[in-house]
């Protein structure tokens with residue numbers, strides 16, 4: 001039973017029916033010549049992508065993943081405060097700061113800070129000066145007891161590995177704000193879904209079904225979506241808002 005959905009490119013329609021699909025999941029850094037070819041308009045997004053490419057900051061896959069996730073969930077989850085948990089380079093949160101007027105404060109939080117994060121913030125702020133004022137960059141573990149957790153914060157996360165996605169859900173339930181996550185790395189040992197779901201649908205779907213029920217039981221209306229599978233096979237989005 002195939003429970004992996006696929007979808008078309010939304011932010012980058014130029015990659016639908018693309019003749020070099022292997023490039024879309026490439027770990028190769030986004031290069032200036034790619035930006036010249038595919039992101040060459042004067043739009044804000046293309047200027048940002050040109051800046052990322054000039055500094056060869058991020059792999060193609062990471063760039064496409066964050067933009068396509070953002071494009072799908074931005075309307076559903078935008079709130080004055082958005083927290084990008086386990087943010088790594090932080091691109092997802094930076095996109096909220098750059099493109100969403102109603103987002104005033106973006107918390108980027110991860111226990112590690114790759115060099116790319118500060119550089120991305122700098123490039124984004126050069127192109128869109130309002131970004132710098134919105135970013136609250138933190139190097140720390142995400143904890144359910146963290147002092148930055150307040151009511152109605154939006155929680156977003158791209159590829160928070162394994163049970164870190166569950167931690168994102170716990171944080172969202174605590175804030176009561178909307179959530180959008182793109183889970184990855186589904187460890188069998190941590191799967192609490194009924195065995196029947198695991199055997200019938202596979203570990204990954206069973207994990208996410210269980211997460212869906214947990215959020216629904218906490219008052220959320222949950223939807224599933226996907227980013228194009230050409231970017232990553234770990235492409236399922238769980239997103240939802242509190243019914244209250």
Ligand SMILES: C[S@@+](CC[C@H](N)C(=O)[O-])C[C@H]1O[C@@H](n2cnc3c(N)ncnc32)[C@H](O)[C@@H]1O
Nearest residue numbers: 086087088089110111112140141142158159161
């Ligand atoms: C697969 S990476 C995803 C990074 C980024 N969101 C992305 O889209 O590329 C998972 C991240 O989780 C971070 N991490 C792991 N455990 C953590 C914890 N307890 N609290 C905060 N960050 C954590 C790691 O440092 C890593 O950057």
